[in-house]
Amino acid sequence: MSEQTASKRRVLFRIWRGDTNRGALEDYATDITPGMVVLDAVHRIQAEHATDLAARWNCKAGKCGSCSAEINGSPRLMCMTRLNTLPLDQPITVEPMKTFPRIKDLVTDVSWNYRVKQRIKEFKPRKPDEKDGTWRMAQEDVDRVQEFRKCIECFLCQDVCHVLRDHHMHEEFIGPRFFVYVAGLQLHPLDSEDRIDELKEANGIGYCNITKCCTKVCPEEITITDNAIIPLKERVVDRHFDPLKKLFRIFQK
């Protein structure tokens, strides 16, 4: 067994403390033991030094996507960031996600994401294949879409996306999480809804300039840009900018 034998040591954490209006990094030293993740350290600091330190978490196993934060500047899940992967001779900074309004300490207001999802046309299945109201699907068709359905809604991809983080285009652009969501619906073997027009108009897919930052931070390793966003962009282009198709549509009308 690859057991770690490193003993207890004291490490400095630099955690952003504050509210909607103001805040600053504050230092907390705590002992760490083998196997600990950043979230463990945050809990230890809560218990030892900062009873009212605000942080979201739930499953502690990378499955619920609650404990997103920026650790030493990179967007990560606190529960899946092992301390032994970080340089422990320097302070470890833990900050809230920057794309969303701050509430308190490490907790941000992510409600925008929930509003965005509600705007996207919901799943609409084709008519059942069988008389008993069920459908038949091939495993390979199901496999193709599972990548997108793995998303745990941690919103780290939204956090790191320039269009949202730097340009604050929250009204015009739904962000990588929801392109993955739309891709999941579009590729769903049973779905019969059309979301291509809303992708171009309301969802602003054109603003994405495929820098792949979202793909790099995804804890579920979803290939967001290549597998979700680019194919969706192609669908939009095919419909709206292909001259032959455009002509065809004019005649159809």
Added chain:
Amino acid sequence: MAEYQTFEHDVLIIGAGGAGLRAAIEASAAGVKVAVVSKSLLGKAHTVMAEGGIAAAMGNVDDRDNWRVHFADTMRGGQYVNNSRMAQLHAQEAPARVRELEAWGALFDRTRDGRILQRNFGGHRYPRLAHVGDRTGLEMIRTLQDHGIHRGIDFQMECTVLRLLKHGNRVVGAFGYDRERGRFRLWRAKAIVLATGGIGRAYKITSNSWEYTGDGHSLAYHAGATLTEMEYVQFHPTGMIWPPSVAGILVTEGVRGEGGVLRNSQGKRFMFDDIPPNYRAQTADNEEEGWRYTQGDRNARRPPELLTRDHVARCIVREVKEGRGSPHGGVYLDISWIKERLPNAAEHIKKKLPSMYHQFKQLADIDITKEPMEVGPTTHYMMGGVKVDAESQMSIIPGLFAAGECGAGLHGANRLGGNSLSDLLVFGKRAGEFAAKHAKNNSAGSINQDEVDAVAHWALEPFERYAAGDGEGPYQIQQDLQTMMQDLVGIVRREDEMLKALDEIALLRKRAAKVAVPGNREYNSGWHTALDLHNLLTVSELITRAALSRKESRGGHFRDDYPNKDDVNGLTGIIVSKGKDGQPQVVTEPIPEMPAELKQIIAEMK
């Protein structure tokens, strides 16, 4: 007078896991005004953690399966103290609930002919669990969430309910606060569905997140409802044990379903040594047959690793106690050995158990395709909860419903894996349906302002005490409670230890009454933890009192001083409620006799 915002709905649902969301969808479909309040953000409830699958006798993989077999399996697993009507409804309705999920967009793994694939699981006679790899819970909660947000339901995320409010005998509302700003809210409703999940945080080693502090159990108890089966806590046999920071995190039973085996430090598959008599006929007695079962051989019997969770957990405890444990106090769970049987075993494991592979790789530096995992029991599930009517899920309090883990009856003394997700769907739907019906037939009741003021005052006291330089912080009290429950009311119980636990609870209650927190009301984790202590202490006491009353061993409840099952006196239900003196009252009730039709099914499936 307390300041608060008032909301009015027909049906209020507390909890946004599988049961709460399913109830909300059903209630809103009935045309009533529905609100869901949840302690976490939408989609983060514990349902998301479920790995194995949803048990439903669809018979897609083995056409010998049907609701009767599922019913008999559930009763056998629950040691025949289940509410048989609930077990019947559950087995009959689960297939339709799974197909409904598919119609709402859930994508399950498929059989070769394109139907929903079903997998083997402990205690289920045939492959029965609809699943998506090992992330079925995520698929289920996301499907319900994405469907639910388009149904006109008022979702109020990150809110805690502190008290249920009554008018006369019936429930008329709830009082609590939003965690973000710490402002009080009053929800008026004609019917309330509790869907708050479990009690895992009463124990030190648990697979449950911070949310599972027995809120629904405690709210119902203090409102005057009866609770039952509180002595039955499920310790899942396979939790991670190393490194310490991950102790308790679940290792899915699916590992064993895919051929994973349990070994002690001598390399022995110790589960073959102890197969209970009532499972002997359907359990393999050699390794070869067990392996064939996991590979889909319909004529093979299941390996003993897939016996019920209570039994496997106790066998692990025994191995450790007798000195045959692994270095960190567990046993070995090995899936890597299947490379002796399968070409491309590593790829196969990664495909079948992707999240387990990542979980061990990232959190424990273990490659499960190459080496065994170290595992041990973890507090996982509460069989006990609010006693409800089987059809409607209503408690003895008019208008108060409970579904999912915080309700009781379906699982008896031990829950089978996969029966939880199906429980959420079947009884979540029923609770939503009957709560909507109740709301339509009743008017809104009036709120007792004094009661509201008293709760608000109580909730703010921790700040006052801190300002006065009084009291202690909440985290140490919580930890001491968890350690105490783990040590004294855990997997193996004894009267003297449980009596000691009651004394400890009384002391902890005194400490909790003086809990103090600094800071303000905005997203104050310390304050939230302080307020949760009340519920944790309530459920800890109820578990202990029920466990003291059951003087036998059955399912999740094992007594060192009464190690045998007592089918003469044990086939009873232990009911706890709040007495007139404010103290828990424990009574024993005979279990209602099963209808002849169900008795016959059980006899046939023996």
